[in-house]
Amino acid sequence: MKETPEDKNLVTNLAASKFSGDGFLGNDQRPVDEIIASDLRQLAEIGRTINEVVLLLADAYSRVRSGLGDDVELYQNIVGRFYESMGRIPSPFRGDGVFEKGEAVITDQIGGQSIIITKLGLNLIEKHHFFQGIGSRYRIEPLLVFQLLSKS
Amino acid sequence: MISSVIIATGFLTITGLVLALLLVLAEKRILNYGECKISINNGEKELNVAGGSSLLASLAENDIFIPSACGGRGSCAYCKLKVLEGGGAIGPVEEPYLSDEERKTNVRLSCQVKVRNDLKIEIPKELFSVKRFTGIVEHKKPLTYDITELRIKLTDPATIDFTAGQYIQLESKEYKGRESVMRAYSVASIPSDNQAIELNIRLVPDGICTTWVFDHLKEGQPVNFSGPYGEFRLSGTEAPIIFIAGGSGMAPIWSIIRDMKEKNINRKASYFFGAHSQKDLFYFDELKALEKELPWLTYIPALSGEPENSDWKGERGRITEIVPKLFPDCSQHEAYLCGSPGMIDASIEILTKAGMPKEKIYFDKFA
Numbered sequence: 001m002k003e004t005p006e007d008k009n010l011v012t013n014l015a016a017s018k019f020s021g022d023g024f025l026g027n028d029q030r031p032v033d034e035i036i037a038s039d040l041r042q043l044a045e046i047g048r049t050i051n052e053v054v055l056l057l058a059d060a061y062s063r064v065r066s067g068l069g070d071d072v073e074l075y076q077n078i079v080g081r082f083y084e085s086m087g088r089i090p091s092p093f094r095g096d097g098v099f100e101k102g103e104a105v106i107t108d109q110i111g112g113q114s115i116i117i118t119k120l121g122l123n124l125i126e127k128h129h130f131f132q133g134i135g136s137r138y139r140i141e142p143l144l145v146f147q148l149l150s151k152s
Numbered sequence: 153m154i155s156s157v158i159i160a161t162g163f164l165t166i167t168g169l170v171l172a173l174l175l176v177l178a179e180k181r182i183l184n185y186g187e188c189k190i191s192i193n194n195g196e197k198e199l200n201v202a203g204g205s206s207l208l209a210s211l212a213e214n215d216i217f218i219p220s221a222c223g224g225r226g227s228c229a230y231c232k233l234k235v236l237e238g239g240g241a242i243g244p245v246e247e248p249y250l251s252d253e254e255r256k257t258n259v260r261l262s263c264q265v266k267v268r269n270d271l272k273i274e275i276p277k278e279l280f281s282v283k284r285f286t287g288i289v290e291h292k293k294p295l296t297y298d299i300t301e302l303r304i305k306l307t308d309p310a311t312i313d314f315t316a317g318q319y320i321q322l323e324s325k326e327y328k329g330r331e332s333v334m335r336a337y338s339v340a341s342i343p344s345d346n347q348a349i350e351l352n353i354r355l356v357p358d359g360i361c362t363t364w365v366f367d368h369l370k371e372g373q374p375v376n377f378s379g380p381y382g383e384f385r386l387s388g389t390e391a392p393i394i395f396i397a398g399g400s401g402m403a404p405i406w407s408i409i410r411d412m413k414e415k416n417i418n419r420k421a422s423y424f425f426g427a428h429s430q431k432d433l434f435y436f437d438e439l440k441a442l443e444k445e446l447p448w449l450t451y452i453p454a455l456s457g458e459p460e461n462s463d464w465k466g467e468r469g470r471i472t473e474i475v476p477k478l479f480p481d482c483s484q485h486e487a488y489l490c491g492s493p494g495m496i497d498a499s500i501e502i503l504t505k506a507g508m509p510k511e512k513i514y515f516d517k518f519a
Contacts, residue, residue, distance in 0.1 A: 016329065016330065016331075017331065019221075019222070019228075019333075021330050021358050021359070021360040021363070022358060065494045066494065066498065068398070068426065068456070068470055068471070068472070068492070068494055068495050068498060069398070069399075069428055069456070069492075070428065070456045070457050070470065071457070082492075082494060083356075083357070084354075084398070084399055084491070084492030084493075084494070084495070085356045085359065085492075086335065086336065086337075086354075086356075086400075087221070087335060087336065088228070088229075090222070090228060090229070094245070094248075095244075095247070095248040096248065097229070097248045097249060098228065098229050098249065100493050101356075102492060102493065102494065137357075137358060
């Protein structure tokens with residue numbers, strides 16, 4: 001398929017920039033469409049939807065943010081802490097607007113796995129189904145969401 | 153065969169170059185907007201500029217610096233101002249960043265408005281006094297494990313006029329492939345100390361500017377910033393004050409309190425500083441000394457994660473629990489808040505519940 005100017009802009013915006021020092025792709029060499037398709041396949045395989053992912057992440061983000069930097073126990077052994085940050089970050093997808101910085105770090109205290117939820121990250125998943133590239137600090141593994149944040 | 157390919161490639165390259173040259177010439181000759189007049193704040197200031205550049209750039213060329221973090225790419229949405237006449241239609245880049253209210257009141261992103269004709273614009277008056285400064289890092293002193301105090305001695309211009317509570321935009325330098333960026337920091341020093349500024353900067357994991365400050369910026373190195381910006385400042389009333397801050401949100405409050413002392417403003421003030429544990433406290437001894445010296449000031453640090461068996465004798469709990477405990481009725485107070493958006497949102501909620509009108513709550517949200 002021919003690359004449009006909009007696609008080129010997106011590729012530029014997803015790379016390291018004035019706003020995201022490391023970019024959104026990590027060391028993932030795959031095109032964005034392929035990253036998205038692969039993550040959606042993973043979800044489909046376990047019979048889950050993007051909507052379920054977004055609900056779980058948004059709920060966890062909001063609960064951890066209200067902890068004002070203290071540990072918040074989301075579930076047994078699943079603890080979150082919010083880290084403040086100044087300023088706003090624009091979405092790499094044109095038209096999405098700018099998002100409050102600050103991150104909710106959620107950790108499984110037994111297994112050691114963790115995910116970092118940001119307002120921008122949530123928007124990328126909800127609107128574009130983009131969980132970010134492998135190696136990105138802010139990538140959220142779709143299956144890990146259910147492992148950490150879903151009791152069912 | 154090879155020669156045909158070379159000829160074809162050469163022909164295409166030359167055609168491309170000629171077309172590019174024609175476009176440049178056409179832009180210069182056909183799209184020559186001539187000299188345009190920018191009338192600011194109902195004629196308070198008038199600029200004659202060469203048309204064709206963005207409004208943001210045209211203003212900066214005339215030493216009027218509108219806050220911007222993206223350098224005019226239309227992605228940070230910091231450079232908003234009102235374009236009353238001559239701005240043309242709102243472009244697709246601006247559209248997502250403007251609320252309905254902003255559209256109604258002619259707010260635009262100045263980096264996306266091209267100066268093609270005369271313009272009438274409106275900007276906050278204090279932006280007239282914003283300048284670009286150069287200074288030298290006089291000291292870089294750790295205040296906690298993740299907050300550092302940066303003191304910048306001014307070299308050009310040699311002094312700065314600002315109001316306690318305002319902020320500047322620090323320009324980081326390029327390092328390890330990371331671009332130069334501009335980030336906003338509140339001034340922690342006091343206005344009378346006008347040959348330098350002090351900043352409290354907290355290290356953000358992977359933060360472009362804060363990593364530069366912590367890992368690359370050395371004492372003695374030159375730095376640039378612009379400012380002062382912002383409307384966060386003490387009001388002129390006599391109402392008792394509740395200050396609430398957390399982390400590097402200390403900076404503007406630290407400046408305001410010491411400025412009050414210098415100017416003999418004796419309004420009753422209670423300063424709540426929220427932190428996790430004792431290792432997150434800074435300026436503690438200085439604030440306790442000020443509290444002893446100034447009868448109008450009470451300093452109340454509150455720790456939410458301090459170990460129970462520690463030697464801490466102050467308040468324990470989140471700031472949002474401590475404020476209503478000590479001030480169940482805030483209806484006569486004014487509040488000044490600086491910190492993370494989460495802390496600000498939670499503080500506004502508890503203050504309004506305690507009877508404080510929303511218009512009496514002034515805040516400097518990190519967002």
